[in-house]
Amino acid sequence: MKYWKPLVIKMSTVPLEQIVQELQHVAQQLVSVQTQIRELEGTIAHLSNQSSDSAIYQQVGPLLVQVDDIDALQQSLSETCTQLSNHATNLEQKETELRTSYESAVKQFEAQ
DSSP states (O other): OTTHHHHHHHHHHHHHHHHHHHHHHHHHHHHHHHHHHHHHHHHHHHHHHSOTTSOOEEEETTEEEEOSOHHHHHHHHHHHHHHHHHHHHHHHHHHHHHHHHHHHHHHHHHHO
16 A cells, blocks of 8 residues: 555646646746737837837848838737737636636645
8 A cells, every 4th residue: 555655646746737837838928928018019109209200120030121111010010919918818818727727736636
């Protein structure tokens, strides 16, 4: 019997460890996406404060290219920001689900 108990405990911690790893991964992704959103919002705000005669440049690969249509750039940045916001919402939902699964797994583990 002594030899089986550690094996049972080890097997029961595997799902818990997987949940923790996935939760950490989702949390890291969420922070990254939220950072990108803040950067884009700052860029959009900065663009709206620029005078119409100011030259605006956009990075394309290793090059900086002058932007001819600032409105199109703002629209593109806004669309990207919206898509990232939707992705952040999905990640937040996933994080909530994983936290619930984690709490459930911890209770099951403690009940053993």
